[in-house]
Amino acid sequence: MLASLNWQPIWLTLELAALTTLLLLLIGTPLAWWLSRTRWRIKPVIEALVALPLVLPPTVLGFYLLLLLGPHGPVGQLTQALGLGLLPFSFAGLVVASTLYSMPFVVQPIQNAFTAMGPRPMEVAYSLRASPLDAFFTVALPLARPGLITAAVLGFAHTLGEFGVVLMIGGNIPGQTKVVSVAIYDYVESLDYASAHLISALMLLFSFVVLWLLYRLNRQLNPGNERYPS
Secondary structure, three states, X not given: OHHHOOOHHHHHHHHHHHHHHHHHHHHHHHHHHHHHHOOOOOHHHHHHHHHHHHOOOHHHHHHHHHHHHOOOOHHHHHHHHOOOOOOOOOHHHHHHHHHHHOHHHHHHHHHHHHHHHOOHHHHHHHHOOOOHHHXXXXXXXXXXXXXXXXXXXXXXXXXXXXXXXXXXXXXXXXXXXXXXXXXXXXXXXXXOXXXXXXXXXXXXXXXXXXXXXXHHHHHHHOHHHOOOOO
């Protein structure tokens, strides 16, 4: 039965999750560092904006992204002026939407890791004449490694399960925007429960293994956090 399964949505979903996770780490790490160190009054506003996808219905985010990225939106007009076309109903649009939607799952674990580190390690690095950039890469990032790993895994896993946002922004174009969640929806709508069950079971197993590896790795990196009942 696996031979008859359409693997294209699965590979597209994995590609989307990998690229989104990479972008989130590149964007989210400096943002998390700034949030963990700044005392600026606007910090709660930025934190609320980052966490907004946790409580906002995906279709609401998708709707406003359509307006923003569409032909009459400011971003859409900019991409057209640059000769890039429009982002909605394209793989690039999926990446943008997924990056925004999964942002809190990456920024918050990294921010918590930086906050838990405290100021002392960086003060010691500065006292040894390390530059801020050098101290960040040689001290802060290694100490925050568990948070970075958690963020990467959660960002990847969350992107795998997206539905509302990807459907609103990407639609249902085979080979371009038809990801696993949309494919499952199509199978159910066409009453092809066997295919829906198979692809759902594969994603369930994959997601479980990813999260199991995350918890196992965190236990190895933080053995002191283990608590056993007396």
